Amino acid sequence: MAGTSKASRKERDVRIATKVASNSIRDLLSMHATCKGFLEAGTSDAVYQHAMMWQIRLVSFLFCLDRPQRRFLDRCVESGNADAILRQGLTEYFWIGRRGIGMELLARAAMDGNVESGYLFAMFYCVNAKKKKKWKGVLKW
Known part of the structure; x- marks a missing residue:
């Protein structure tokens, strides 16, 4: 991604993490372990706002x-x-x-x-x- 700015990559990662969190907390935690970018994105308020609760x-x-x-x-x-x-x-x-x-x-x-x-x-x-x-x-x- 040569032309992608750091901010837009972070926004993309937050959107992905939000989508994952709304389906499965376990998958979100697994995603945190994959790379630093997803770890940072996964701690965003938007992710916690949409996380699926009924699995806990x-x-x-x-x-x-x-x-x-x-x-x-x-x-x-x-x-x-x-x-x-x-x-x-x-x-x-x-x-x-x-x-x-x-x-x-x-x-x-x-x-x-x-x-x-x-x-x-x-x-x-x-x-x-x-x-x-x-x-x-x-x-x-």
Whole structure:
């Protein structure tokens, strides 16, 4: 690629890494090992924003904050990955017992376009009749 600038190569690598991450986290990690360019591209926020979440077991690393899976999930949440935000919201709501934070995260994921989060938020809203005033107006479509 004689005429390709470094910036356009990086953009291309980020697009490739994003596509790979949206299909398989394992493939993304394998891609990181292939070359320095893909390693750098694979750590882009765009990649974490589109990474596939449902291949990671939720319960196995819930409270192990130093495990790679947990750090990966946290980075996805920071990058705005709606599926990761949904998982974090469910973790907060059910396992940690922080209902308020869980509801806020579910609302955030729903606002980012995650349909499942919208349904879950609505169901939890209906179940928690005592707190309805607190959550009124959180979701605005």
